[in-house]
Every structure is written in structure tokens, then in C-alpha cells.
Amino acid sequence: MARIVIAPDSFKGTIAAADVAAALAEGWASVRPDDEIVARPMADGGEGTLAAFAEAVEGAVRVPVRVTGPTGFAVDASWLRLPATEDAPGGTGVVELASTSGIELLGDARRPWEASTVGFGQAIAAALTAGVSQLILGIGSSASTDGGVGLLTALGARFTDAYDTSIAPGASGLDDVVKVDLSRLRPLPERGVQVLCDVTNPLLGGRGAAAVFGPQKGLDEAGVARADAGLARLVEVLKGLGGDTVASSLARVADPEAPGAGAAGGAGYGLLVWGAEIVPGAVRVADLTGLAAAIEGADLVITGEGSYDGQSAAGKAPAHVAALADAAGARVAIVAGRIAADTSAVAHALSLTELAGSADAAIGDPATHLRAAGAALAAAF
Known part of the structure; x- marks a missing residue:
């Protein structure tokens, strides 16, 4: 045998x-x-991450959640609660971008300017509210190029234009962002947040989120340039945050050149702003399972x-x-x-x-x- x-x-x-x-x-x-x-079954942070953990970890429980999908309509999804351990007494929450803000949720349509990561952020917020001690986030298969603005908004941040009005969701809103308020951004769980990622692209430039992944989401050459400029604007606004708050300090040190910052349409960068750590997806999934x-x-x-x-x-x-x-x-x-x-x-x-x-x-x-x-x-x- x-x-x-x-x-x-x-x-x-x-x-x-x-x-x-x-x-x-x-x-x-x-x-x-x-x-x-x-x-x-394996995963590297993209589609199937929740299923891989659910199959391999005894006692894992799916928790249903309804979120705003990438088209702006409600999506029924779930996050996964792994059992409590000595290192994570409140358990570990696993949240997957693919099932909340993923490109597969668009069907045959592509919405390169309107699609956002707000649903992913809502699912993360639900796991935080449930009291998990740490978060594992899979960020593959994003439908958007919003730099993580959507997910940060769902976690309490506010992004506004010159009239102090909230910017539009998705990449289009990046054209107008002039102010960011992170003072109400929810704190990370006590054991932190690890982001599973299988790419090392930076946020901006020829290897960045818009140039490499934007065409998959429907961006043409002019659209790639516009989205890249919007992401650069976001970086400059975040770098300009003043004060001594933890939130503004995080924003100043988040590096748009960091490996993985450009993953999932810049969601990697948004999570770095929050204070999360980006790790190789397949390696971490294998360790945890x-x-x-x-x-x-x-x-x-x-x-x-x-x-x-x-x-x-x-x-x-x-x-x-x-x-x-x-x-x-x-x-x-x-x-x-x-x-x-x-x-x-x-x-x-x-x-x-x-x-x-x-x-x-x-x-x-x-x-x-x-x-x-x-x-x-x-x-x-």
C-alpha cells in the first residue's frame, strides 16, 4: 500500500x-x-484560499457574510474562522478577496473604473468584530485597481475630494482624491495581519498594478496611464499626512515599491498602509495547513x-x-x-x-x- x-x-x-x-x-x-x-488542496492567496484552509484545518468554520461586490450589488460570501490556539486565543480569521471583490464575480462584464475592494474590507471588518486574534488575507483575483481605497474605507478610512466629498468607488475616484483621514481606521488584531501574495510587483510604473494587471480588467493603454497616475496621486496624498497618530505614521512608511504592493490592483499597498505584512502565499498556506x-x-x-x-x-x-x-x-x-x-x-x-x-x-x-x-x-x- x-x-x-x-x-x-x-x-x-x-x-x-x-x-x-x-x-x-x-x-x-x-x-x-x-x-x-x-x-x-493548495492556494497562494487567490481563488480557493478559503477552501484550502477549510479542507486542511480541523474545526475550521465558515462564517456567512453579505458584502458589497465589485459591481456595487450585494454578494453572499463567507470568511473562515480557524480554531483558537495559544498564539491566537480568539482564533484566526481567513478572508479571501476573490470571493468578495474578485474578478470572477463580474461575469463577462469588466468594470475597470467602478469596481472596488470595499466588499473585501467589509468581510475583514466582520472578522474583526467577531474578535479574531489574527487575520490571514488572500488577495489574488481582484476585479479593481483602486489601490486598496475601498477596503480601507470599509475599515474606517475616509478619502475625499476638493469639496470634502467622498470620492467615487474604484479607480475613477483616484482622479479626485486630495485628502485622507485615517483617524478612525480600525486597529489591527493583536496578533497582526498577514497578506498572502504570489506576486512581487510594486504599486507604480511599468511593473506596477495598472501596467501589469490593468489590461486583464479592461484597461486600454490610455486607461493604464490614467490609473497609474491615480495611484501615484494616492501615494502623494498619503505621504502628506501630518500629525503623530499611529495611522498617519503607517501611511508614511508604507512603501509603494515594496514587493507585493501592486498585487490585486494595489490592494497590497492599501493593506501595507493599514500595517499588514505581505508574505509568500503558498509558503504560508502550506505552513498553516x-x-x-x-x-x-x-x-x-x-x-x-x-x-x-x-x-x-x-x-x-x-x-x-x-x-x-x-x-x-x-x-x-x-x-x-x-x-x-x-x-x-x-x-x-x-x-x-x-x-x-x-x-x-x-x-x-x-x-x-x-x-x-x-x-x-x-x-x-
Whole structure:
């Protein structure tokens, strides 16, 4: 009997990580029913972060919350409460931007100027009100480029124009911001806030939030320039805050060049203003879910994501899973929607596109082809 650990990331926009793991496990068991299969779905802060924690942490509880979605309409979402520990006696709250202010909530529409992160901030506020001792925030898959203004507004900040009127939500409001009041910004929980992030982009410039991620949200070339200028205006206004309050001190030290400040349309920067810490998403998720312990004694570890490419090998979830497997002396298999990177270092690599015959077929019914991949890996094993 072999021990098989299945730890994939989500296939973004197609199938969640927990469902990927379940389909692979079903396929494997159809060929080798006596093997021990341990499912540990992964995430790096984006879509599926809540599900990964819910699957791996015993006693985790989903707490429903209704928030303002990126279109301005109500969205039913949830945050996750992890059990109390000695380090976090009030428990840990896990909040995911993707399910509250994420681009997938827009459907086929794109609202690059109006979409905001206010719903994400409302969910964070709900977790704070519930008394958690620390927060883990996943910030992938944002619908907006608002620099975190929306989430900070939901946490008590006020951003106003020359007439002392609140600015419009989303990137469009950044054109008019001239004053920021952080005096009523809610304090961080006692054990702090960690932001899970899989990118290192700064807030501004050619590698910044608008230039790199804006086109995905519908910004054209002129729109990218306008949004980048709006984010730069936000930085200047925040830098100009005076006084000796904790809030203004945080605003002065938040660095727009910090790795991850440009993540999620600048939500990373907004969270730095609040005083949060940005950490590598996949590494922290693995730590909190006990992935290394689960891999100990494994004969094979299966990981993957929708598109396994050069970025995957440079710090995303599959790379970290593979590193943990290698340290434990376990073989590694990659299963992905498409494979466009060197996989010579792993024992097996399967592309759903090749199994299904086309990318459209793979995307149309990923669970079926994941079951086939699991069966194929078991037969090869």
C-alpha cells in the first residue's frame, strides 16, 4: 500500500483546488483502491484560499457574510474562522478577496473604473468584530485597481475630494482624491495581519498594478496611464499626512515599491498602509495547513494548476509543494490544464489538454479529465 498526497492549486476560473484533488483521488482509487490518499488542496492567496484552509484545518468554520461586490450589488460570501490556539486565543480569521471583490464575480462584464475592494474590507471588518486574534488575507483575483481605497474605507478610512466629498468607488475616484483621514481606521488584531501574495510587483510604473494587471480588467493603454497616475496621486496624498497618530505614521512608511504592493490592483499597498505584512502565499498556506507533515512518508505527491509554466516554477504553489516533496524524499507528479515548462525534474507530468484532445475539451469538463489523469498516474505508478 502506497501513501499518496494530492496537493494541487485551483485551475483558475475552471475548477477549485478541492475539486481538483477530489477528482484526482477518485481516478487514482479506481486503479489502486488500497492506497492511502491524503488530500491537501493548495492556494497562494487567490481563488480557493478559503477552501484550502477549510479542507486542511480541523474545526475550521465558515462564517456567512453579505458584502458589497465589485459591481456595487450585494454578494453572499463567507470568511473562515480557524480554531483558537495559544498564539491566537480568539482564533484566526481567513478572508479571501476573490470571493468578495474578485474578478470572477463580474461575469463577462469588466468594470475597470467602478469596481472596488470595499466588499473585501467589509468581510475583514466582520472578522474583526467577531474578535479574531489574527487575520490571514488572500488577495489574488481582484476585479479593481483602486489601490486598496475601498477596503480601507470599509475599515474606517475616509478619502475625499476638493469639496470634502467622498470620492467615487474604484479607480475613477483616484482622479479626485486630495485628502485622507485615517483617524478612525480600525486597529489591527493583536496578533497582526498577514497578506498572502504570489506576486512581487510594486504599486507604480511599468511593473506596477495598472501596467501589469490593468489590461486583464479592461484597461486600454490610455486607461493604464490614467490609473497609474491615480495611484501615484494616492501615494502623494498619503505621504502628506501630518500629525503623530499611529495611522498617519503607517501611511508614511508604507512603501509603494515594496514587493507585493501592486498585487490585486494595489490592494497590497492599501493593506501595507493599514500595517499588514505581505508574505509568500503558498509558503504560508502550506505552513498553516501542515502540508510538510502530511508529505512525510509519502511515496508520491501530486500537484499542479491550470497552466504550469515559467511562473509556476518561480514560486507559485506547485513549486513549493514540489520542494517539500523533494525534501521528504517523495516523488512528484504534475497535472495541469496545460504544460509549458520543463518537467524533467519530476517523475510524471500530465496535461489535461493532451488527455482531452484540446484545450476547449479540457476546460469544458475538467473533472472528467482529472479523474482520467489520476487513473493514468496510478497505472504508471
